[in-house]
Amino acid sequence: MRNITMLAGLLVLLTYLGCKKDKGFYAYENQLKSYDGNIYDFLKEQHQYDSFLLAVDRVNLGDSLRDGAYTVFAPADASFKQAVDNMNTLRDLQERPLMHIGTVPVEQLDSLVSRYIVRGVIRADSMLFQDGLTMPAIRYGYLMHGKLNYADAEGHVKGGPGVIRYSDTKGVIYTNRWSSANTMAIDIRTTNGFVNILEKDHMFGFDEFIRRMNPTNSTPYNEYPFYVPGVIGLEQYDRGGPRVAYQDHSRDNYGGKRPTEWVDVTNAEENGMKVGWTEADEWLKYTVDITETGEYYFTLRYGSPNDNGRIHLELDDQPIVGSFLLMPSSGGFNRFQDITTTIHLTAGKHVLKLYEDFANYDLRFIKFLPKDRPLPIPGTITLEDFIPGGEGIGYHDNNTGNNGGKYRPNEGVDIDLTRNEGGGYHIGWMDTGEWMKYSVDVKNTGFYNIYVRTGTPNNNRKFRIEFNGENKTGTVVIPNTGDYSNWGTTVTTVHLEKGPQEMVFFVEDGGYDTKDITIRPLN
Known part of the structure; x- marks a missing residue:
């Protein structure tokens, strides 16, 4: 009972900041409170910020709050519970797996937690300026904002406690687009900075977080959309979850290569990965950047013991004419072959959907090549697609055989299937003095x-x-x-002139495999 009474007393002290009666009205004074220890230990001792500290630890900021110089705007457990409950209500409606602070993707949690921690030791009275104070968050230089105001007490304007309005500016100057929360206690001094306590029912910082965790639009699997022309490993479908980035009828994850998802991804028998256990009316989305409008060869690599598999492609939910494929048997789920057709694509960033009309097959990757024209730049150059003509024209290889034999088997370049995620082919057994030539078109x-x-x-x-x-x-x-089989990336910057050109990849010192070349504008 004694401990409960002491805790209640501390809460009152933090909340009301020293209330005293004077001449018929209450005149509040902001009293500077001190804690003999660091920010992290203070929050831990209160037992009201455990969810925040769990998130802090998951994004590796615990040591910063112990040793660095920071100002923290601390959200209570109640705030996190409200946000997680709201997030999971939406996830349940969308038939997504539920999440909690311990399982939310770290990159999403990081962007949330960082906004509650400001660089430097900043007292509340430095936020008294007419426009308040702009403050950088602990990571990424993200700009937060604080404005100190005094509440009115009975009979006395601005005679109440000081309250900081703490805002996520969202990178805009318009305050009506900011997300804000008020404090219930300020300027709690620790040995390495200040702690300000946010009101318990606030949703600051969580509004955008909940939308990211329950997206209505998918986002690219990697940092950038996939270039078309190029290769897309079908296991690299968009992020966003069921009903948004994909449709999979079973929540059981067979294969387990993307364990938090429902899509069944496993190792392919011939190298790389595959999407298996497919069912009719399932689909997968891929964010793409089509570099030029025109005709393309569209190739699908698949395995099936049956003759009646069917798929088609959609671009921004509109069927692509000519993309409907009837897939003959390849001899088994573990035996793969290519099927190719011609389609027309429109330049720009789009969402490509692979729709499984009748599914009894395993899927490896899809590939797009310009029909009867050079490979565009910017874009991805698939290195197995050197120009025709043979030895001394399209390539030079120090031996006549194709050691991989998986693509263009009658050519001397050694081509094999890629052994890890991403699908497609790569060039192997590379020797000094070998080269390959490509017809390209630099757009600008x-x-x-x-x-x-x-x-x-x-x-x-x-x-x-x-x-x-x-x-x-x-x-x-x-x-x-x-x-x-472990891909690394080298980056170099060049200046290119507009127009059709011949590009040559020249092996100066062999002893490596290479997959592709991606060329992006510097800016």
């Missing part, structure tokens, strides 16, 4: 970043890339990635 003059994916257990392997006979990249040294 300017600077470009060139990203080359390679894998090798060796040190100091080298290549260069030429455009119209000019060495644009210089000698590029490839990092040791530990294995031929």
Whole structure:
């Protein structure tokens, strides 16, 4: 009973900040409170901020609150519970798995937690300016805002306690678009900064978080959309969950390669990964960047013991004419083959959907190539698609056989299936002096970043890339990635002129595998 009484007393002290009677009205004074310890330990001792501290620990900010100089606007457990309950109400309606603070993706939690911690030791009275004070969050330099106001007490304007209106500016100058919360106690001094207590029923910071955790639009699997032309590993469908990024009729995750999802992804028997256990009317979405309007060869790699599998593609939920494929038997779920048709695509960023009209197959990857025209830049150059003509024209290889034999088997370049996620093919058994030539079309003059994916257990392997006979990249040294199947990326910046050109990938020092070249505008 004594402990309960002491705790109640402390809460009153934190909330009302020293109320005293004077001449018929209450005149509140903000009293600076002190705690002999760091910010983290103070919050831990209160037993009201455990959810916040769990999130802090998951995003590796615990040591910062013990040792760094910061100002914290602390949300109570009640705030987190309200937010998680609201999030899971929506997730349940969308038939998504429920989440809690311990299972929310770290990158999502990080963007939330960081907004409650401000760099530097900042007293409330420094926020008294007419426009308040703009403050950088602990990470990413994200700008928060604080404005100190005094509440009215009975009979005395602004005679009440000081209250900070703490706001997420969301990167805009218009205050009506900010998300804000008020404090219930301010300026609690610790050995490494200040703590301000936010009101328990606030939703500041959680509004945007809940939308991100319950999206209505999918987002790319990687940082960027997939370039078209190029290859898309079908296991790399968009993020966003069921009914948004994919439709899968079973919540059982067979294969377990994307364990928090319902889509059944497992290792493919021939290398790489596959989507299996498919059912009719399931679908998968992929955010794409189509670099030019025109005709494309569309190739699907699949495995099936049956003759009646069917799929089609949609772009922004509109069926793509010519994309409906009837898939003959490949000889089994573990035996794969390609089927190709021609479709028309419109340039721009879109959401591509692969729809399983009648499903009794396993799916590996899809590939798009321009029909009868050069590979566009910006875009992805699939290195197995060098120009035709054979030895000395489209390529030079130091031996006549195709060691991989998985693509263009009658050519001398050694092509194998990619051994990890992402699908498609790669060039292997590369030897010094070999080269491959590509017909490309640079859409605009300017600077470009060139990203080359390679894998090798060796040190100091080298290549260069030429455009119209000019060495644009210089000698590029490839990092040791530990294995031929572990892809690393080298980046170099070049200036390219607009127009059709011949691009050559030249092996200066062999002993590595390479998959593709992605060329993006510098800005």
